Amino acid sequence: MNIFEDTLPRSERTRPMRVAILGCSGSIGTQALDVCRMHPDKLSVTALAVNSSCDKVVAAAREFGAVHVAVADEARRSDPALEELPPGCELGFGRDAVTRLASLPDVDCVLVAVAGEAGIWASAEALRAGKVWAPANKEALVIAGDLLMPLCKPGRCLPVDSEHNAIYQCLVGERHAEVRRIWLTCSGGPFFGRTREELEHAAAAQALAHPTWTMGPKITIDSATLMNKGLEVIEAHHLFDVPIDDVCVLVHRQSRIHSAVEFADGSVKAQLGPSDMRIPIQYALSYPERWASPATPVDWRDAGALTFDHPDTEAFRCLPLALEAGRAGGTLPCAMNAANEVANAAFRAGTCGFCDIDRTVEAVMSATRVEPLDSVEQVDEVDALARTRARDYLARLA
Template sequence: MSDCIKTVAILGASGSVGTQTIDVIAQHTDKLALKFISVHTQTKTLVDVAQRLSVPTVAVTDERHSHDAVLSELSSTTKLLVGMHDAIEACKDSDIDIVVLSVVGAAGLTACYELIKAGKTVALANKESLVVGGDLIMPMVAADQLLPVDSEHAAIFQCYQGEDARATHKIWLTCSGGPFRGLSRQELMHKTPSDALAHPTWNMGAKISIDSATLMNKGLERIEAMHLFHADLNQIEILIHPESKIHSMVEYCDGSILAHIGISDMRIPIQYALSYPERWETPAPRLNFFELQACSFDAPDMESFRCLQLAERAARARGTMPCVLNAANEIAVYAFLDGSIGFTAIDETVERCMDMHVARPVESLEHLLEVDAWSRSYARQVIRRYSS
């Protein structure tokens, strides 16, 4: 292995961030080498990527797909692992420089905890890791060990380069407003999964697209930013910016505001996490300021989009409450996607779970997993009542 080539592992290679990470690596094979990938069920994608980029080790984390016929097409030199535990262990290999953690939902919590504990550098695209386990994980994080991939957090991270974070007045966390911006709660009640999946500016997976429609995604990002940048929640303000060209801003005590501006393409923050502290030639088109007609801003409607209120409530309670918020939301989102509940029942389900929980300080990873399991179970009970 050449000293100038950075070796990469991807946990969650078939999702939106995973596939775009592979695209970045394919554009920079002189600087990056893909050593490991995992998928949960998309074994055809696994085989295609392994063949195209000569990936030496791969994993299928859903054991039910470990014998899919397509896996027989893997090269005889490619090592196949099964299960999340083995996938995480593979990422700890000393031959891997950076792990892109892009699995969706709370499944990333254990992976993030184990990788940080093992001293690996993690490019984090799984916001739930810090939403649920920020109190547990952040005290273990060394300087530059956890690099944000979410466009907003990558933007804030870049606005802090060369600056003293103690001089922060406010973090402006921008938000497109999603596909339902401007609608009343009454109008939201009748929205379908296909309506909610039609995000105006970003191409994302189903779970994150629904979170963007409810604005839960932004509530979770606010909690993540609180942990990642050691900020007080009151310093982090959500700003609706439909054009999605300003990806977030940091306002300093002297009134100066540093903004990160660019096109809506996740390959840019992904590449920065992989190239950090360097900058490489862009993997995406450039922003044309002459075609940018305007940038508009607005305050979020926290009455219609009640997930923002619930996320703030969880952030202020801290401890185990964000775990309940996140787990209940995951169950409710998938129930909405399969037609079991309506759109506004997502936040109603989350609220009922939070009402039944008393926040406690986080004691351990096992403690969080127990709270996560309780919240999912109770959320399913709430959803069954909707159906009965």
């Protein structure tokens, strides 16, 4: 499925576009709400979901007039904040309630910004219902791209990740057969240039200091290990139907070029702009139109030099491990992702070292039997087993 070859006709887009934001309290979700705040005549927020941040979802529902709210954490049923929901607002709890929001008749576009494996269920529901799918949850595609992409109808997928949104923009109007490779840009994270020995002593506070982007803690650590870029390679593989090895990671410290596409004739198209996630979020919600920018434009006369480099795959082992999982496919990306999530959380909690993240991922991958991916239920089983193996491995390291 080549998502960029067919687009949703303007005549099929409702005005205002009715949006469900799943994960509205996180970094992407709050910036998506900011975009909706800027364009109330074009976007209407009808459904909202959070994991457990009841006060934030209530505040957003009251501001935007959302009529559907879901809280994934069942333990929040008695949270007093929920008593302040707008009159008539429908409230549900648990993963199924979050998933149901993706197929509501008064939702046109589903922005999936929930963290981790949970995004698969809502993504599949949105695709089956023929909604415009704006995935900001890269794990859903990494883990279950083989299941999700066959469900994706032409013109119904607008990726939100800055890199994949940039690739999408570069591919509009182009032919898939003429794509030679994708250049996936990478800031290099806060530890660019560090040796493996230096990384052994890296602290979580240092890893959380990203040089150019403001993101949530999990993805910021993934950026520091370069796992985030490995996940994005697999995501691009699924979204744009290109081999893993035709997606080349390019270290670009300034984060001005958000990615590029090289064509058969040697021409390269790149998408440049400010390092502001509201721009790709807005493009995903506005396509095929372009609305007034939510960010301060770059004066390219003052932008300075743009530099490029190779990623150091000897020091940053998560990237080659992710590429290995992507090449193998099947259940291995799921196991790899689960192990990374466990080790990432352990590093943030101070119970393992920075390089123990890739050691954990490698150990779990080595113990995983690679099988074809047949169902979303199978994903749950592989994910659970990989998490158990990751915790056991980390316990042995302690």
